[in-house]
Amino acid sequence: MLDEAARQVSLVGLGGLTIGLLAEKTNLSKSGLFGHFRSKEQLQLAVIEWAGELFAERVIRPALKSPRGEPRLLELFDRKIRWDDGDLALPGGCFFASISAELDDAPPGPVRDRLVEIELDYADTLATVFRTGISEGQFRADADPEQYAFDIRGVLMSYHLASRLLADPKAEDRARAAFEALLRAARI
Amino acid sequence: MLDEAARQVSLVGLGGLTIGLLAEKTNLSKSGLFGHFRSKEQLQLAVIEWAGELFAERVIRPALKSPRGEPRLLELFDRKIRWDDGDLALPGGCFFASISAELDDAPPGPVRDRLVEIELDYADTLATVFRTGISEGQFRADADPEQYAFDIRGVLMSYHLASRLLADPKAEDRARAAFEALLRAARI
DNA sequence: TCTTCGGCAGAACGATCGTGCTTTTATTGT
DNA sequence: ACAATAAAAGCACGATCGTTCTGCCGAAGA
Numbered sequence: 001m002l003d004e005a006a007r008q009v010s011l012v013g014l015g016g017l018t019i020g021l022l023a024e025k026t027n028l029s030k031s032g033l034f035g036h037f038r039s040k041e042q043l044q045l046a047v048i049e050w051a052g053e054l055f056a057e058r059v060i061r062p063a064l065k066s067p068r069g070e071p072r073l074l075e076l077f078d079r080k081i082r083w084d085d086g087d088l089a090l091p092g093g094c095f096f097a098s099i100s101a102e103l104d105d106a107p108p109g110p111v112r113d114r115l116v117e118i119e120l121d122y123a124d125t126l127a128t129v130f131r132t133g134i135s136e137g138q139f140r141a142d143a144d145p146e147q148y149a150f151d152i153r154g155v156l157m158s159y160h161l162a163s164r165l166l167a168d169p170k171a172e173d174r175a176r177a178a179f180e181a182l183l184r185a186a187r188i
Numbered sequence: 189m190l191d192e193a194a195r196q197v198s199l200v201g202l203g204g205l206t207i208g209l210l211a212e213k214t215n216l217s218k219s220g221l222f223g224h225f226r227s228k229e230q231l232q233l234a235v236i237e238w239a240g241e242l243f244a245e246r247v248i249r250p251a252l253k254s255p256r257g258e259p260r261l262l263e264l265f266d267r268k269i270r271w272d273d274g275d276l277a278l279p280g281g282c283f284f285a286s287i288s289a290e291l292d293d294a295p296p297g298p299v300r301d302r303l304v305e306i307e308l309d310y311a312d313t314l315a316t317v318f319r320t321g322i323s324e325g326q327f328r329a330d331a332d333p334e335q336y337a338f339d340i341r342g343v344l345m346s347y348h349l350a351s352r353l354l355a356d357p358k359a360e361d362r363a364r365a366a367f368e369a370l371l372r373a374a375r376i
Numbered sequence: 377t378c379t380t381c382g383g384c385a386g387a388a389c390g391a392t393c394g395t396g397c398t399t400t401t402a403t404t405g406t
Numbered sequence: 407a408c409a410a411t412a413a414a415a416g417c418a419c420g421a422t423c424g425t426t427c428t429g430c431c432g433a434a435g436a
Binding site for chain 2 (some may be wrong): 091103147151164165
């Protein structure tokens with residue numbers, strides 16, 4: 001049920017996730033579904049939590065099994081690409097891309113706050129893995145892990161736009177080239 | 189009226205632009221406002237057109253007055269930053285950031301198509317200015333203008349997220365550092 | 377001055393929204 | 407087998423959605 005909700009959100013955003021429509025997709029009555037959560041906000045919260053867990057399960061945790069430093073970064077990158085528009089993807093692409101533009105001007109609230117947490121967590125993971133690459137001697141000691149996290153997020157956002165909105169067949173090549181350039185600049 | 193509509197969209201997205209709410213903000217009756225457009229789709233089309241023109245007026249055309257190549261790229265970058273979250277910005281930040289995630293999975297239609305056009309136009313402008321920098325001898329001849337457009341769009345998208353969703357005080361510094369790194373890698 | 381016409385208001389429509397209430401159906405513990 | 411509890415259905419509510427229709431009112435053309 002939350003799975004179907006996450007699919008829906010990836011397609012039409014949080015605002016487009018409607019109780020009636022979700023009930024229909026899950027063969028439940030509107031009130032039957034509504035009973036599980038006791039407000040729409042709690043449904044939104046639950047689906048964000050679900051998507052965060054799905055992301056950790058499909059992208060973060062598997063990637064952390066790769067060797068420290070560059071291989072781990074590459075695996076994080078690869079899996080994020082597949083999460084955006086590949087075999088790990090929800091039907092509408094990256095769940096968080098769908099909602100972050102939607103919530104960036106929303107008044108503070110539990111839903112927005114949770115999204116920010118997840119996003120910061122992800123950035124922190126990227127920075128930490130990069131930092132490990134520094135202490136392993138793979139990357140220059142004066143490289144900036146947080147800057148790397150900022151940069152790589154940009155590459156992936158640009159990829160998402162190119163791939164899904166612009167249908168650019170070169171999107172993945174461009175993303176890989178950008179990723180490679182970032183690493184090249186950081187290597188010893 | 190379209191001005192207010194564009195503000196609204198920048199805050200709540202295209203789906204959040206509602207006729208009743210817009211009528212209220214413009215002191216018109218619902219049907220009075222509706223009469224100007226003859227459907228909601230035409231309203232959306234009109235507001236996208238308006239925003240595209242606004243973007244050209246505030247960002248593109250002024251920047252094109254700067255000297256060719258790097259200064260022009262810098263001005264494009266500066267103004268885009270101000271358009272995202274500065275004195276050139278709509279209240280909800282970049283209009284197109286608000287709607288591109290929303291429309292990237294929408295069925296093809298005039299609204300989505302127009303957005304894609306504008307986005308491709310913008311990427312083309314960036315690539316062209318960069319290409320001029322190459323033929324001016326400022327950038328390496330083997331640099332890839334389209335790759336540059338892909339990269340810079342990523343930097344700006346990451347900036348938009350950091351600035352507006354994550355409220356990162358270092359967002360602009362990071363964006364400038366990324367921009368500088370991109371140019372450094374391309375300079376002769 | 378009279379007529380024509382476009383812009384706007386008012387009211388109403390069917391649909392759908394989120395959310396309560398009440399009742400039926402399933403499941404579980406004893 | 408029966409009572410207690412949880413889950414789902416059914417129905418209704420007020421609000422808002424996009425849209426249509428009717429009528430007023432002011433401006434422009436004859």
